[in-house]
Amino acid sequence: MTAALTGTAACAAKGGSDTDARAAGAGTGGKGCGTLTYKDPGGNADLSQLPKKIREGYNGYFAPVNTSVYKDFKAKSTGHLKIGYSDSFSANGWRGDALARLKQDAAALQKSGVMSSLRTANSNLDNSLQIQQITSMINQRVDAIIAIPNSPTAFNNVIKQAYDAGIPLITLNSHVTSPYAINVDTNYHLTGELVGAGVAKIVKGQGDVLVVDGINGSPASSTLHQGYQAAFAKCPGIHVKGSLEGQWSEATAKSLVLQYLSTHPGQLAAVVNSGGMTNGILQALQQTGRKPVPIGDANPDQGSLVSLRKLLPDQYAAGVTPPAQGMDAALLTAIAVLHGQGPKYDAIVATPTQITGRAALDDWIRDGWTASSAAQAPAPPGTDWLSPQQLRSYFQRPAALPELPPLP
Numbered sequence: 158m159t160a161a162l163t164g165t166a167a168c169a170a171k172g173g174s175d176t177d178a179r180a181a182g183a184g185t186g187g188k189g190c191g192t193l194t195y196k197d198p199g200g201n202a203d204l205s206q207l208p209k210k211i212r213e214g215y216n217g218y219f220a221p222v223n224t225s226v227y228k229d230f231k232a233k234s235t236g237h238l239k240i241g242y243s244d245s246f247s248a249n250g251w252r253g254d255a256l257a258r259l260k261q262d263a264a265a266l267q268k269s270g271v272m273s274s275l276r277t278a279n280s281n282l283d284n285s286l287q288i289q290q291i292t293s294m295i296n297q298r299v300d301a302i303i304a305i306p307n308s309p310t311a312f313n314n315v316i317k318q319a320y321d322a323g324i325p326l327i328t329l330n331s332h333v334t335s336p337y338a339i340n341v342d343t344n345y346h347l348t349g350e351l352v353g354a355g356v357a358k359i360v361k362g363q364g365d366v367l368v369v370d371g372i373n374g375s376p377a378s379s380t381l382h383q384g385y386q387a388a389f390a391k392c393p394g395i396h397v398k399g400s401l402e403g404q405w406s407e408a409t410a411k412s413l414v415l416q417y418l419s420t421h422p423g424q425l426a427a428v429v430n431s432g433g434m435t436n437g438i439l440q441a442l443q444q445t446g447r448k449p450v451p452i453g454d455a456n457p458d459q460g461s462l463v464s465l466r467k468l469l470p471d472q473y474a475a476g477v478t479p480p481a482q483g484m485d486a487a488l489l490t491a492i493a494v495l496h497g498q499g500p501k502y503d504a505i506v507a508t509p510t511q512i513t514g515r516a517a518l519d520d521w522i523r524d525g526w527t528a529s530s531a532a533q534a535p536a537p538p539g540t541d542w543l544s545p546q547q548l549r550s551y552f553q554r555p556a557a558l559p560e561l562p563p564l565p
Contacts (some may be wrong), residue, residue: 190392191358193350198222202502209404211550217387219346219380221330225339225500227325228553232495236264237273240491241294244279245287245307245331246372249405250433250458254533255480257327259303262561271492271559282372284311284386291315295322301491302326309333309376318468325494329487330478332376332504340504341487341543345377348455348476348509351383355474355513356427356453357387363394364426367417369403369410369438371431381431381432381455390518395426403434407531411437418445425450430469432456432478436464436528459530462522476508479536481564482514486543489558490551499553508534509544535565 193216198204200221215222242259246252256277266272276294280287284307293339295318300304302319304326306312313335317325320337332340350541368385371378382400389395399417403410410430418441420486425447428438432455439449454461465473486505494500512521521537536542549555 190362214506217347222504225503227346239274239299241299241302242277243304247279249370258481258484288315305331327491343478345380346384349381350388351511352453353385353388357392359451360426362392365398367428368400369430371405407437410434411441414441427451429453433458435461459526463528466518474513482542505551
């Protein structure tokens with residue numbers, strides 16, 4: 158069973174410094190503890206045109222949503238497309254799965270004549286190098302670029318260069334402030350707030366919480382952290398005692414949590430992480446002789462879900478940002494723009510999905526998954542996550558889109 162729900166503090170510091178984030182309020186858990194507050198994203202876009210379920214995904218979105226500059230864009234070519242892919246980091250499962258899916262999609266589209274080539278590059282968190290790589294793609298005259306930038310602002314000039322060259326740039330789960338990009342995005346603020354609110358309910362609004370973030374400076378990691386803080390701010394009994402930079406890596410998260418626990422002997426009520434680090438956290442707790450504590454996981458991998466069902470089947474709150482569905486949405490968005498379908502907005506935002514409870518895990522976990530399964534978990538059954546049918550709502554002149562291979 159899954160539930161699609163609706164409901165953004167500074168980037169976490171590396172290491173385990175005490176950063177007590179208690180908030181003012183009354184009562185044991187605080188009025189509103191464990192609940193969400195509606196916040197309109199602002200901007201000049203008219204979101205009222207969207208179906209209610211899709212519009213809810215913009216609730217609390219951390220950036221203004223504006224009309225897209227590509228609403229009347231017409232590409233020079235609509236077939237045999239050359240697509241560029243610029244990644245800022247590849248050393249985690251989510252990025253690896255996203256790239257694998259893009260290659261699978263490209264192979265199928267090359268056979269059907271929709272695409273002619275795929276060009277990929279990775280900068281390993283070097284913004285200057287990634288800008289050079291995108292510039293190279295512009296000079297090679299690709300038709301569109303899909304990118305995961307590591308900064309919301311550092312790429313604005315090169316994105317404008319792409320626009321001036323007639324090359325749409327689509328970001329994936331990494332919002333940029335340039336008006337010349339289209340952000341295909343998860344509402345990370347809302348996801349973080351959902352996960353934080355779920356954990357707050359489990360611990361009854363009381364106790365010390367450790368946060369394990371992704372990569373400091375990454376828009377996704379920073380915005381998830383803001384979402385946790387927004388949820389915990391309603392709970393005066395919850396104190397965020399430390400924030401670690403786990404880099405979305407099980408090994409890194411385990412090492413940092415071990416270091417933190419060695420210098421912080423106090424009892425933790427829960428640990429919240431930005432995705433795919435749950436097993437590392439649980440292993441660190443076990444290695445130091447501590448019992449498992451409730452877990453918040455903003456985007457679990459397969460092994461994390463298996464471990465949660467075994468150890469904490471009713472003591473977790475999780476979100477989902479599936480890499481395969483995300484990449485499909487980014488690629489189809491690029492193709493729709495090139496085909497002149499006219500995107501309405503500069504941000505195409507998926508409605509987050511939250512799971513909690515044993516029944517949800519039973520629905521989500523598939524045969525063959527084990528605690529050591531490192532691959533990202535696909536969206537739970539029945540989750541409509543920026544599907545081709547949903548994408549139609551974000552375009553002025555929606556039309557049929559190429560068929561992609563079946564999802565895993």
